[in-house]
Amino acid sequence: MYDRTVRRRRATLLGLVALSLILLTAYFGESSGGALHGIQRGALAVLAPVQEGASRALKPIRDAFGWIGDTVDAKQERDKLVSRNRELEGLVTRQQAELSQYDQVKRMVDVNAAAGLDESEMVTARVISQTPSLFYSEITIDKGSSAGVRVGQPVTGAGGLVGIVSTVVRGASTVRLITDEEFAVSARTLTTRVPGTVRPALGAGRQLVLDFVSRNRDVEKGERIVTAGTSSPRLPSRFPPSIPIGTVSRIKDGAGELDRTIYVKPAADMTDLQFVSVLTTPPENQVTADATPQP
Amino acid sequence: MTFTPAMAGRLTALGILGVIAQTAAISQVYVFGTPVDILPLIVAAVGLLTGAIGGAVFGFGAGLFIDVALQQTIGVTSLVYVPIGYGAGRLLELRDPAHGLTPMAVGAAATAVAVIGSALLNFMLGIDAPVSLALVRQIILSILVNALLAVPVYALVRRVLRPFLPEDPRRRRRRAYTTGGLSPLSRA
Numbered sequence: 001m002y003d004r005t006v007r008r009r010r011a012t013l014l015g016l017v018a019l020s021l022i023l024l025t026a027y028f029g030e031s032s033g034g035a036l037h038g039i040q041r042g043a044l045a046v047l048a049p050v051q052e053g054a055s056r057a058l059k060p061i062r063d064a065f066g067w068i069g070d071t072v073d074a075k076q077e078r079d080k081l082v083s084r085n086r087e088l089e090g091l092v093t094r095q096q097a098e099l100s101q102y103d104q105v106k107r108m109v110d111v112n113a114a115a116g117l118d119e120s121e122m123v124t125a126r127v128i129s130q131t132p133s134l135f136y137s138e139i140t141i142d143k144g145s146s147a148g149v150r151v152g153q154p155v156t157g158a159g160g161l162v163g164i165v166s167t168v169v170r171g172a173s174t175v176r177l178i179t180d181e182e183f184a185v186s187a188r189t190l191t192t193r194v195p196g197t198v199r200p201a202l203g204a205g206r207q208l209v210l211d212f213v214s215r216n217r218d219v220e221k222g223e224r225i226v227t228a229g230t231s232s233p234r235l236p237s238r239f240p241p242s243i244p245i246g247t248v249s250r251i252k253d254g255a256g257e258l259d260r261t262i263y264v265k266p267a268a269d270m271t272d273l274q275f276v277s278v279l280t281t282p283p284e285n286q287v288t289a290d291a292t293p294q295p
Numbered sequence: 296m297t298f299t300p301a302m303a304g305r306l307t308a309l310g311i312l313g314v315i316a317q318t319a320a321i322s323q324v325y326v327f328g329t330p331v332d333i334l335p336l337i338v339a340a341v342g343l344l345t346g347a348i349g350g351a352v353f354g355f356g357a358g359l360f361i362d363v364a365l366q367q368t369i370g371v372t373s374l375v376y377v378p379i380g381y382g383a384g385r386l387l388e389l390r391d392p393a394h395g396l397t398p399m400a401v402g403a404a405a406t407a408v409a410v411i412g413s414a415l416l417n418f419m420l421g422i423d424a425p426v427s428l429a430l431v432r433q434i435i436l437s438i439l440v441n442a443l444l445a446v447p448v449y450a451l452v453r454r455v456l457r458p459f460l461p462e463d464p465r466r467r468r469r470r471a472y473t474t475g476g477l478s479p480l481s482r483a
Binding site: 021044 | 315318324325327328348351354363364366368370377378
């Protein structure tokens with residue numbers, strides 16, 4: 001009895017496997033118009049409507065499972081996109097910072113070119129620290145004596161004149177900004193060539209004033225102020241002429257002959273300096289004085 | 296187990312409905328990026344409930360129906376499903392496993408045989424298939440997903456075939472205690 005059962009079981013297995021192989025072989029051996037292919041086509045014709053009906057009937061179930069899967073996928077995708085968004089935000093921030101730096105450098109180069117300084121030897125330096133005070137009177141740059149920077153050399157930035165080198169070590173320098181209370185530079189109006197001296201406006205934040213301008217000289221609001229350069233060999237200036245300093249923002253008349261306050265808004269933004277140029281070798285046609293800093 | 300025409304009818308209906316449900320809906324459900332295929336689980340469950348001959352015959356029929364319905368190479372799926380049904384049936388005959396997680400292990404093994412067997416057969420028949428790490432990953436995911444689905448599929452098949460299955464003495468004993476019936480000791 002047991003042997004019979006075993007034999008029947010094994011025979012069934014072998015028979016089914018053999019039948020499968022025969023079908024497989026026959027299917028491969030026949031042409032596309034053969035009997036087995038014909039059965040398949042017939043089955044397709046019969047089953048297609050059934051499958052279509054089943055597909056429609058089971059659509060809610062499929063959608064429900066799909067919704068679960070989609071939700072899981074959406075969560076994964078969201079996490080991926082959040083991560084990607086963080087990366088892109090970092091990239092955009094870096095690129096914006098680089099663009100801002102590029103813009104500053106370009107404006108600085110334009111200033112130097114407009115002042116005829118492009119032919120002179122200039123050292124471009126990165127601002128590595130800034131005095132954290134309201135007036136930002138000093139900055140530190142990453143170029144020092146090893147790069148040819150010396151005390152007393154003019155410094156320009158995006159927009160115009162920035163200041164003068166006040167301290168130098170081998171790999172860094174300190175620049176006294178034009179808004180520092182000890183700073184002064186001979187200047188003139190750009191179009192009417194009215195001379196004067198630009199110094200910080202005490203108590204007026206980042207404003208400058210153009211001093212020693214007689215009342216009968218015509219200065220108007222909006223006039224651009226540039227460095228005067230050396231007007232006499234006996235009184236040489238460290239600053240080449242025509243470097244933009246700022247724009248006349250306000251004029252306040254007083255009682256005396258010279259008692260007129262001309263406020264100048266600096267051309268360079270002292271609060272956002274990233275790169276500056278140090279004029280290490282003034283143009284040859286400029287008269288240079290000794291390099292000792294002014295007190 | 297004795298096969299009756301009624302049981303054969305139920306198995307046939309189970310196979311046809313299983314194939315239609317699989318092709319019309321279930322194959323479009325993706326879990327962890329892999330499509331769900333419950334047919335190896337149904338074949339294994341039938342084998343686990345009816346024995347080697349029943350499993351093998353059901354596997355052959357279901358495989359043949361799939362190949363015909365899906366316009367595949369006739370004989371390939373049958374060749375893969377026959378050992379699945381037979382193997383699950385032999386497990387029942389030799390071990391009579393009673394553990395609740397047996398269908399899970401059998402389902403995982405059945406899926407592995409189905410996926411790897413189909414891939415090997417198609418490869419031998421010269422049907423190009425991209426063999427890559429992604430395919431291996433998909434095979435592993437299919438096995439894991441089907442292992443999870445095996446228990447409910449087994450329960451469903453068991454429910455369909457319940458009238459034809461011999462009553463499990465363990466089940467009868469449990470029912471007697473939990474429903475407040477007399478214990479065998481008190482009856483004695």
